[in-house]
Structure formats: C-alpha cells, structure tokens
Amino acid sequence: MAAVKETVDQVLSIDVDKYKYGFVSDIESDLAPKGLNEDIVRFISAKKDEPEWLTEWRLEALRRWQTMEEPTWARVDYPPIDFQDLHYYAAPKKTTGPKSLDEVDPALLDTYKKLGIPLKEQEILAGVEKGERPVAVDAVFDSVSVVTTFKAELAKHGVIFCPISEAVRTHPELVRKYLGSVVPITDNFYATLNSAVFSDGSFVYVPKGVRCPMELSTYFRINEKKTGQFERTLIIADEGAYVSYLEGCTAPSRDENQLHAAVVELIALDDAEIKYSTVQNWYPGDSEGKGGVFNFVTKRGDCRGKNAKISWTQVETGSAITWKYPSCILRGDNSRGEFYSIAISNGRQQVDSGTKMIHLGKNTSSKIISKGISAGRSSNTYRGLVSVGRKASGARNFTNCDSLLIGNKCGAHTVPYIESKNASAIVEHEATTSKISDDQLFYCLQRGLPQEEAIALIVNGFVKDVLQQLPMEFMVETQKLIGISLEGSVG
Amino acid sequence: MLEIKNLHARIGDREILKGLTLTVNPGEVHAIMGPNGAGKSTLSYILAGKEDYEVTEGEVLLNGESILDLEPNERSVAGLFLAFQYPIEIPGVATMTFLKAALNAHRKAKGQDELTTPEFMKLVKGVSEKLNITSEMLRRPVNVGFSGGEKKRAEIMQMALLQPSICILDETDSGLDIDALKVVAEGVNALRSPDRAFVVITHYQRLLDHIVPDIVHVLSDGRIVRTGGPELALDLEKNGYAAYVADAAA
Ligand SMILES: Nc1ncnc2c1ncn2[C@@H]1O[C@H](COP(=O)(O)OP(=O)(O)OP(=O)(O)O)[C@@H](O)[C@H]1O
Ligand SMILES: [Mg+2]
Numbered sequence: 001m002a003a004v005k006e007t008v009d010q011v012l013s014i015d016v017d018k019y020k021y022g023f024v025s026d027i028e029s030d031l032a033p034k035g036l037n038e039d040i041v042r043f044i045s046a047k048k049d050e051p052e053w054l055t056e057w058r059l060e061a062l063r064r065w066q067t068m069e070e071p072t073w074a075r076v077d078y079p080p081i082d083f084q085d086l087h088y089y090a091a092p093k094k095t096t097g098p099k100s101l102d103e104v105d106p107a108l109l110d111t112y113k114k115l116g117i118p119l120k121e122q123e124i125l126a127g128v129e130k131g132e133r134p135v136a137v138d139a140v141f142d143s144v145s146v147v148t149t150f151k152a153e154l155a156k157h158g159v160i161f162c163p164i165s166e167a168v169r170t171h172p173e174l175v176r177k178y179l180g181s182v183v184p185i186t187d188n189f190y191a192t193l194n195s196a197v198f199s200d201g202s203f204v205y206v207p208k209g210v211r212c213p214m215e216l217s218t219y220f221r222i223n224e225k226k227t228g229q230f231e232r233t234l235i236i237a238d239e240g241a242y243v244s245y246l247e248g249c250t251a252p253s254r255d256e257n258q259l260h261a262a263v264v265e266l267i268a269l270d271d272a273e274i275k276y277s278t279v280q281n282w283y284p285g286d287s288e289g290k291g292g293v294f295n296f297v298t299k300r301g302d303c304r305g306k307n308a309k310i311s312w313t314q315v316e317t318g319s320a321i322t323w324k325y326p327s328c329i330l331r332g333d334n335s336r337g338e339f340y341s342i343a344i345s346n347g348r349q350q351v352d353s354g355t356k357m358i359h360l361g362k363n364t365s366s367k368i369i370s371k372g373i374s375a376g377r378s379s380n381t382y383r384g385l386v387s388v389g390r391k392a393s394g395a396r397n398f399t400n401c402d403s404l405l406i407g408n409k410c411g412a413h414t415v416p417y418i419e420s421k422n423a424s425a426i427v428e429h430e431a432t433t434s435k436i437s438d439d440q441l442f443y444c445l446q447r448g449l450p451q452e453e454a455i456a457l458i459v460n461g462f463v464k465d466v467l468q469q470l471p472m473e474f475m476v477e478t479q480k481l482i483g484i485s486l487e488g489s490v491g
Numbered sequence: 492m493l494e495i496k497n498l499h500a501r502i503g504d505r506e507i508l509k510g511l512t513l514t515v516n517p518g519e520v521h522a523i524m525g526p527n528g529a530g531k532s533t534l535s536y537i538l539a540g541k542e543d544y545e546v547t548e549g550e551v552l553l554n555g556e557s558i559l560d561l562e563p564n565e566r567s568v569a570g571l572f573l574a575f576q577y578p579i580e581i582p583g584v585a586t587m588t589f590l591k592a593a594l595n596a597h598r599k600a601k602g603q604d605e606l607t608t609p610e611f612m613k614l615v616k617g618v619s620e621k622l623n624i625t626s627e628m629l630r631r632p633v634n635v636g637f638s639g640g641e642k643k644r645a646e647i648m649q650m651a652l653l654q655p656s657i658c659i660l661d662e663t664d665s666g667l668d669i670d671a672l673k674v675v676a677e678g679v680n681a682l683r684s685p686d687r688a689f690v691v692i693t694h695y696q697r698l699l700d701h702i703v704p705d706i707v708h709v710l711s712d713g714r715i716v717r718t719g720g721p722e723l724a725l726d727l728e729k730n731g732y733a734a735y736v737a738d739a740a741a
Contacts, residue, residue, distance in 0.1 A: 438542065443579035445563035446539050446572075447593035447649065448600065454564075457592055461583025461632065 032089035038062060041196055044089050048165045051172065061185040061195035068189045074352040075381045075413060076321050078257075078294065086228045086259060088197045138163060138202045138218045150214065159212050159243075160205040164232055167203035174205055178236055182265035182302045182329070190261040190323075191298040194230045198263065201231035206241035206272075215471060217246035228259040235265070237272035239305065244275040244471065257320060258283070261296045270305030270332065275313070277470055279478060282318035287376070289348030292320025299326035303335030303364075311338035312355065313469045315478050317485040320349060325383065327356035330364035330392075337366040340466040342478075344459075344485045345378030345410070354384040354415075359395040359425070368399040371463045374410035375486055381413040388425040395425040403433040404462050406455060406486065456483030492517045492688050493538075493657050498549035500537050507533045509713035510549070515657065518685040522699055522724060523692045525710035526732050531692045532576050534710070535661045539573040540566050553657065568600035572655035574646035576662045576692075581633040586645065589633045590615060590652055597653055618651040622678050623671075639666030647678045658682070659690045664698035676701030696728040709735045 032043050041062050045055040070081075137150075138161065154161050160171060168175050185195040202218040218233065237243050247264075260282065266274050276299075285292025295318075301310035312326040328337025339355035357366035366386065374380040386397045403412035414431050436458050444454035460467070460479050467475050493515040500508040507530045515521050525531055537544050538551060540563035551558055558566050581589065594614075595605045606614070619629060622644045634642050643663050650658055660679070664672055679689065679702050691702060699707075699721065707724045709717040709732065716735050717723065727735075 437579075439579050440581055442539075442541050442563060443575070443581070444589075444593075446567055446575075447589070448564050448567040448596035448653070449592055450564050450596065451562070453592065453596065457584055457589070458581060461581055464583035 031087045034087055035084045036062070036086070036088055036197065040088055044197055044199070047089060048168070050165075050168055053176065054168060057180070057185065058196050058198075061192050062197075064186055065189070065192040065196055068192060070189050074323050074383070075379060075415075076323060076350040076352050078321050078350075081257075081259060081294065083193075088228060088230070089199060138216075154213070154216075157210055157213055158207040159210060160203065161216055162203055164198075164201050164203040164234060167234075171203070171205070174236065175203065175234070178234055178265065178267055179232075180265075182267060182300050183263050183298050188298060190296040191263050194232060194261050194263045194298070197228070198230045198232035201233040201262070201264075202235075203233075204235040204243060204245065206237045206243045208238045209240040210238075211241070212243040215244050215246055217248065219248050228261065230260075231262045233262070233264040234267075235274060235276070236267045237269065237274050237308075239270045240272060241269075242273045245277070246471065247276070247278045248281070257285075257291060258293045259296075260293050260319075262298070264297070264299040264326075266299075266301035266310055268301065268303050268305065268308035268310050268335075271307045272305065273309040273311075274301060275311050276301070276326075277313040277315075279315045279481070280318055280322070281481065283320075284318045284347060284349050285320040287347045289320065292349075293318065294321045295319040295324060296321075297324040299324065300329065301327070301337070302329045303332050303337060303361075305335070306332040306361070307334045308332045309336040309338075311336075311340070311469070313340040313466065314342070314353075315466075315470070315481070316341070316343040316351060316353060317481060319351075322349075322351040322353050324353045325355055327358065328366060329358045329360065330366060330395075331360045332364075333361040334363045335361055336364070338469075339366075339368045339370070340469040341370045341382075342373070342463045342466050342482070343370070343380055343382075344373045344375075344482060345380045346374075346376040346485055346487075347378060348376070349378040351379070352381040352383055354382045356385040356387070357397055359386075359388040359392040359397070361392060363394040364392055365396045366398075368397070368401070369465050370399075370401045371466055372401070372403045372412055373406065373459055373462070373482075373486070374403070374412045375406035377409045379411045379413075381415060383415045385417040385419070386427055386429075387418075388420040388422050388427070390421045392422050393424045395422060397425075397427045399427075399429045399431075401429075401431040402462065403431075404459065405433065405435045406459075452483070452487055455486055459486060492554060493690070494550075494552040495534075495538075496550050496552075498534075498537070498551065499547045500533065500544045501547055502533075502544050506547075507544075507713055508537065511710070511714055513708065513715055515688045515690060517656075517688055518683075519706065520683065520689040520691060520702060520704045522704040522707045523690060523710050523715075524694065524707065524724060524727055526736065529710045530713045531710055532661055535573050535576075535659045535690075535692065538566075538659060539563055539571060564596065567653075567655075568597050570656035572650050572653060572658045574643070574650055574658070574660045574663050576665070578634045578637075578642040578646055580635045582635055584633050585630055586633050587615065587629045590629075590649065593649065594652060614652065618648050621651070621674075621681070622648050623674055624648055640668060640671045643667055644671060644675060644678075647675050651678060651682060654682075656686065657688050657690070659692070661692045662694065663691070664693055664695060672698065673701060696724050699724050711736050 032040055038059060041058045045058055151161060183191050185192055204216055206212050235245060266276060268274050282293035282295055303310055310328050314326060316322055326339060330337050337357050343351045343353050345351045355368055368384060370382050372380040372382055382401045388395045401414050405412055412433055416429055418427050420427060436455060440458055441454055444457060459482055467478060470478055495511055495513040498508050498511040523531055546559055553569055553571060591611055598605060624644055637645060643666060663675060667675060704721055707719055707721060708715045
C-alpha cells in the first residue's frame, strides 16, 4: 500500500518515538459531549438519521453494557479507562456524510494524501496503467466515512460497497438481517460497547456467484483527541461469491491514549469465500510507553454455508495495547477457516492476540499460523482456542505458533486451548520460541548488511509463510514495514 | 594491504591468539595451516569483527587504516570477506534475496545506486554458473538444506559477487568432493588479481595443488611459528606438525 511505501522512503532513519503518521489534521469537528448514556446513544443515532429499530438495538446494547465488567484475563496491563471521559462521536464539521469527491473538504483529502491513500479515482487508475491493481477505498475519518471510491463500477457487478451508515438507509433489509448475527450485542464488553455507539465502517455485499472485480479496502484514521473510534464492518459473501478485503489503520501521536473498539462481522454462505487482510499500524506510544492506541477489537467470521471459506491475515505492528482474536465459526459442512498472523511488538507495546476456530460442521478444517516477534521491552502473547463440537466429525486443525525474541527484555507467551467433543477430530499443535542468533546476525553483517537491516531480513524470513498470504502489493510493503517497526529494537 | 601486528585476543579468560603477526600484500595468496584448535578460525573471526572476542593487544590494519573499531558490516564494505568454515543458515530468506541485500548494502556504502533487477540477475547468473549453482538453489533459503559442498560453493559465489579486496577462506576445501574442489579452486583463481589478496586456511595440500600459494604459514598455539614457500606445505603433509609445535613450545 502506498502509505507504507511512503513511510519507508521518508522514515528510514527514525526510531520508535517518531511515528510517521503522527501528524494531527486541523479540522473542525462536530463532537458529542463527553460521556456515555442513553442521550448520547440517541444523539449518535439521530446524527446518522437511523431508523427506530437500530436506535433500539443500540439502546439494548447500552443497557447490557452498563451491567458488564471489563475483561481482565488478557496478558496486558494498562491504567483504568474512564469511559465517561471520552467523546463517542466526532465528525469533521464540513462533512455530514459521504459525498462525491468534489464536495469533500480539501483538508481531508490532504490528510489522506499525506497518508499515501489516493482517493481520486483518476489517480488510482493512473496507478493501474503503471501495473498496480485497482483497490476501491472507503476512507473513515474519526466517526464518519468521508468518501468511498469505485462505487459505481462495483455496482455494475451488483457489489455493494459503502459506509455502513449509508447501508442502513439504502439496504436496511440486508443490514437488519446480518448485523449482530455473528457478534451478538451481548458478546463481550468491547463488542457490546461498540454495538451501542458504533460510528462508521464499511458494508460489503457480494451477490450470488459474483467474484468481486477488485480488492476492497477501508482506511481508518483517528484524528480527534479524547475520542473513541468504534467502527463496525459487515461483509456478506452470498452463495458462490468471492471477495478480498484490506483494512489499514493509523492515528496521530498523542500523549493520552486513544480507544479503538471495532467489531467486524463476516458471513460466508454456501461455497463463498472471504479473504480479510489487515495491516494495523496505529500509533504505538513512545518508547517509554506514553500514549498510543488501545485496540480492543472483536473480529469474527461465520462460515454459514457448506464449503464456505474465511481467511484472516493480519499484520499487527502498532497500538500500545492489542487485544484481538479474529475467529471463525465453521458451521457449514466442509467449511474452512484460516488465520495467518504476524504480530510485532517493540518499545513498551503489549500484544495479546490470536484466534478461535469453532468447528461445528462435519469435515470442517482450520489452519492457524502465528508468528510473534517481540523486541524492546514489549510483551507478545498468542492466545488461541480450537474447539470441536459434538457433531463436527472429521474436523481437522493444524496450528503452528512461532515466537522470535530480539534482545532479552521482552517476553513471548503462547496460550493454546483445545477442546474436543468429537473423537474423530485431528488437532495438531506446534510451537517454537527462538532468538535471533548472534551467528545469523554476524553472518549477515559480514556480508555488509547494517545491523537493523540484518534483523529485518532475518525477521522477514521468519514470517515468510504468513507474508505469502498477503496480496502481492501488500507483501512487498509489509516487508519494509517490518523493518521500520523493529528500528531501535537492539543496541 | 592487511597488516596484523602482535595480535593478542581472548574469549572469556582464555587467551587464544598470543602475539600473532602477519603481513599480506596485494596480489598475494597466503596459506595458513596448523593443528586443530590452534586459533585459525579465531583469527578469521577477529579479522571480520565477531563480538565474542576481546582484542587485548596489537593492531590490524587494512590498507593502512585500523579496522578494530569498525563494525563487521563496515569491514565488509571496506573490502574484507570471510568464507565461513561453517556457513550459517537463515530460514525463510531466499539466497537470491540475501545476495541482493548484500550487494546493495555494498553499493549503498560506496554511494552507488541499487542495481535494477535485470542487471542484478545477470550478475548473479555470471557468478553462479561458474560455480555450478543452479537457479533452484538460489531460490532456496540461505544455506538451509544445502549439502556441505553446496554451502562452500555458495560462499565462493558470494565472494565473487562482492568483489572484496582481502578474502579469507576458512577451510573452504573441507567437505568438497574432488570435482567440487576443482570448481571452487577455479572460482578462486579467477578472482586472483594484482590488487586482491587471499588468506587460505586449510589442512590439506590438495587445495594448494589448485590454489598455489605464494607464502605458507604454520599457526600453532595462537602464533605464526613458521613461514615459508609452497614447499612448506608439502613438508607438513609428509611430516605433520610435530616439529613446529615443539618449536613453539620451546
Ligand atoms: N566460544 C569459545 N569459548 C571457548 N573457547 C573457544 C571458543 N571459541 C574457540 N575456542 C577455543 O579456541 C581455540 C581455537 O579455536 P579455533 O576454532 O580458532 O581453532 P582452529 O585453529 O580453527 O581449529 P580447526 O582446525 O579445528 O578448525 C580452541 O581451543 C577452541 O576450543
Ligand atoms: Mg577452524
């Protein structure tokens, strides 16, 4: 992605304290008053012109949330979050909703340009002539989607790609049918919070038998201070459909922590396939652990039909705290779930991430490849669950979790849970923990590579299996992002 | 070109090099022979800048400049190359990728632009073919699953690609079959030039039949105890080290 490329070109010499995307855009915002109560929820719902059923849905979530407690089981440590000291809605003032590009505030377009995300279709198409594949983008700035590209082109194929706030109005039947059907409003503290106050995010529907003609992507940006970002993404691949979706994230460097609690729901019907890739590069905080994004995310895919396939690929390099377990419910017979993850922690970052593979249907299979890299004083935990239900005869899972340590002040942990209620299931688990060896480093240095380049090269080798899962353009840029994330990791 | 003066070095409490002196001039090929554990590999590691060793006395000059304070990568771009006795595996990193990274690091240090992919491929093809290294091997991760002989050939390929001015070969002949030995020797001989020098560490005359040295040294117990012409190697082959080791002890 261009954002990453630009980072590489300009930021090669900086350390973890100098996050590239740390600039703040001076854009006037429409803010909800601080705090969370029924009035705020109604305010958000009214701002978005929502139908009554959705307002009620949000309120139900809020009431539920008020009875819940923050989970504490993850291996992350952070000061208490004052949920009443946050703004739950922030929108750039001049943009009341997604419009055509001509109407979008030039300051906003400028922000995305700085991030390297082209929003002008002409610019993207110019890239296509140079051999880049077109990617349709939904750009979400704080609580609202500012623009979505290639909508018309996609519509020709019957693909719906728009902000979820718009889908609520234009395709209420689809939203109502699927929203909360994978992650119910009662699911967990953060998901329930999201259900009450979710701001914006993308909606994708790929109709029966359609192979989505281009990559879809959403680019999330937190700008306003003291805000939470609560995006909600819903992707439905109808029978026999295929879609590949990319998600990218950044936020300004601020001394206070920013809260991000997203929910992503994927639904794959019979013979459908969804490939979901994330490159998460939220501000990680400085090397002393000041500031940074708290990222509490619930991502879940439901292989609702037979032969359905969902694969999650994630590259997690940012955030002060990452709490994230993209999961698959393998409901349809012969359905498949995959999770490929690269999680890099440096400085004082804390990562607790992994996946859940819930086998319910017959002959379902899942594959988990997780590569954790810890450097600096960070902590990196893989937490995974493989569960095989009573009816899931012939279920198979293969899990491989490798951790790589750089230096001796960081920590890596692997917490795998396996529950099997069906004797025919085959569950395999492999795990390794290693350090970059001095011999490997010396060998690379002897050939002329500077230390940081040598580390990046060795780490890229370590994560190769996962890198190969990323779309081609993304793969090359991610390799460089890995180098940048590890700067200042030794010495 | 390379001047080693009264070099003392230790690892932990153990002194391994005990006053080693050696001068290598441009265009020369020096052979270093000596019993197991004499300190030959240690010398090569210290020249290349491996961290574990502490230099307690003496100096090492490359083209008149001290290199002991340079990082290993700085020594590399200054023209020092070490072909390892035991080449290291780097899983997941294609040999081709590694070669490109190394070559670009050298070019960058010299203020040159990176090569384009076709230019790079052409260069690699040139050096790999001479050493019977297939493109399949170049796609495999660095040294992973390479046979002993393949690893040694790959080291010489890297050397040919980086065009160093001082080449240190640590037992490059061990593990090579007869044909591979010839291929490697030809690879080395092709690189011989008036402004490049070699230090060849070996136990066997058979390598020196192919790479004919100008000067032969015996290293024993951390010191050069004897220096002579190519005939010294033949003598060692016949009579062993006993005489020289005794000399050193005396
Ligand atoms: N890391 C280490 N810790 C302790 N002793 C070491 C270490 N590395 C090398 N040595 C010792 O230093 C001495 C010299 O070793 P070195 O590898 O240089 O010998 P060599 O001359 O290359 O032998 P060979 O012909 O077997 O390759 C040996 O006695 C060895 O055991
Ligand atoms: Mg040795």
